[in-house]
Amino acid sequence: MSDRLLTVLMAVRNDEKYVEKATRSILTQTHADFEFLIVDDCSRDTSLNIIGRMSDSRIRIERNQSPLGLTRSLNRGLALSNSQFIARMDADDYAYPTRLEKQLNFLIRNSAYGLVGSWYREIDEKERPVSEVRTPKTNAEIKAALRKGNAFAHSSVMFPRRCIEQVKGYRDFFEFSQDYDLFLRLTAEFKVHNIPEILLDWRIRLDSASVRFKVLQDLYAEKARECAYSHANLPSDQAEWLKPYLGSSLRKSRTTAIGYYKWASDFFYTRTGYKKRIFSCIRLLFRSLFANPATFAWLCSHTIKNAGSRFLRSLKNRFAR
Numbered sequence: 001m002s003d004r005l006l007t008v009l010m011a012v013r014n015d016e017k018y019v020e021k022a023t024r025s026i027l028t029q030t031h032a033d034f035e036f037l038i039v040d041d042c043s044r045d046t047s048l049n050i051i052g053r054m055s056d057s058r059i060r061i062e063r064n065q066s067p068l069g070l071t072r073s074l075n076r077g078l079a080l081s082n083s084q085f086i087a088r089m090d091a092d093d094y095a096y097p098t099r100l101e102k103q104l105n106f107l108i109r110n111s112a113y114g115l116v117g118s119w120y121r122e123i124d125e126k127e128r129p130v131s132e133v134r135t136p137k138t139n140a141e142i143k144a145a146l147r148k149g150n151a152f153a154h155s156s157v158m159f160p161r162r163c164i165e166q167v168k169g170y171r172d173f174f175e176f177s178q179d180y181d182l183f184l185r186l187t188a189e190f191k192v193h194n195i196p197e198i199l200l201d202w203r204i205r206l207d208s209a210s211v212r213f214k215v216l217q218d219l220y221a222e223k224a225r226e227c228a229y230s231h232a233n234l235p236s237d238q239a240e241w242l243k244p245y246l247g248s249s250l251r252k253s254r255t256t257a258i259g260y261y262k263w264a265s266d267f268f269y270t271r272t273g274y275k276k277r278i279f280s281c282i283r284l285l286f287r288s289l290f291a292n293p294a295t296f297a298w299l300c301s302h303t304i305k306n307a308g309s310r311f312l313r314s315l316k317n318r319f320a321r
Contacts (some may be wrong), residue, residue: 006034006104006158007083011073012051013041015091018203020050025094027056031101034087035060039077042067047091070209071170071178078169086164090155092208094123094201102195103158114163114190115183117152118199124280125205132198139191146184147229149221154179156200163190173234174224176209176217181224188228206263206283214259216245250292257295260288265303 008026012019026036036056040048040063051061062080064073078086085107087100103116122130135152136145145151157179167185174181186192210217226232235241245255264284289296 004033004035004083006031006085006087006100007081008034008036008087008089008100009039009074009077009081010036010089010091011039011041011070011077012043012047012091013067013070013073014043014045014047016043016045016047016050018092019047020054022089022091022093022095023051023054023059025096026089026100027054027058028097029095029100030098031104034058034100035081035083037062037077037081039073039080040064041069041073069175071172071174074178075169075172078164082161084161085158086161087158088155090203092203092205093155094203095155096199096201099156099199100158102197102199106193106195107158107160110191110193112191113193114186115152115157115159115192116195117156117158117193118195119197120153120156120200120202121198123201123203125203130204133202134196135194137194137196139187139193142192142194143187146180146187147225150177150180150183152179152183152194153200153202155202157183159186171234173238174220176213177220177224180221181227184224184228204280206280206287211263211284212256212259214262215255216242216259218262219245253292254295257288257292258299260284260291261296261299264288 010022010026015022023036023038036058038051038059038061040061042064048061048063051059062076064076068076074088085104087103089095099118103118106116107113117135119132119134121132124130133153136142142151163186164182166189167182170178170182183192205211223232223234227234244251246252261284264281285296288299
């Protein structure tokens with residue numbers, strides 16, 4: 001057990017390509033007094049060897065005896081730490097040097113707040129910038145934004161232990177969107193804030209769960225909103241709830257194809273400077289095609305049909321004036 005004021009919590013699973021940079025970005029913070037608790041979820045690559053070569057007394061590695069997944073690994077980390085404040089970090093992201101210092105100072109000076117994040121920059125697998133994300137800043141702005149979607153990058157946040165304990169941590173049910181569900185419950189009890197400064201590089205990996213399983217992530221996010229705003233109960237049988245999406249190999253392939261296609265659309269339509277990201281967009285479309293060609297063809301035809309309808313409506317409105 002650490003008696004330090006702050007614990008940085010990072011879960012690792014087969015992140016050998018990025019984990020060294022992520023780890024060093026924490027070890028070189030301007031606020032240097034913290035415990036760096038790394039929960040390894042049974043990595044099969046060299047992730048642990050890479051971390052082990054960094055001889056730093058602040059690093060504490062705990063390895064799961066069997067794979068638990070991200071949500072349960074994070075809850076195990078919370079249970080293993082007794083620090084007053086907890087900062088999250090992902091094994092493929094990069095924290096700017098002053099991140100911990102600025103967030104810790106904010107929470108110490110503002111005891112009514114239960115969560116603080118920051119603006120962040122999206123980067124791709126080759127460190128190239130994708131876009132800068134300026135999340136809502138004030139408590140009121142964030143609460144309004146959370147009704148539609150997440151307003152924090154998971155690996156940009158820090159929270160007081162007393163607050164995370166009051167809402168009972170992450171809920172094991174949420175295999176995806178566990179952070180969004182947590183943030184919704186925290187904002188119901190405490191004030192929240194985003195520091196209006198880019199303090200993190202958040203990596204978009206085309207092989208990540210958030211990309212491959214976007215359909216499921218969106219499904220869990222909708223359930224989190226229902227619980228927060230409509231007081232709905234969680235399904236009693238999680239497997240039964242997911243059966244329409246993962247009930248067979250065909251359904252899995254369809255779900256994966258839709259997930260890749262949605263991310264490709266997101267890259268094309270919403271990312272700043274998307275023309276520079278066209279290669280990633282094409283890669284995502286090919287992944288969608290290979291996952292399920294029939295679903296990919298339907299998605300393309302649906303997109304073309306909708307685009308044609310919008311074009312015809314715009315022409316009609318123009319000539320009607």
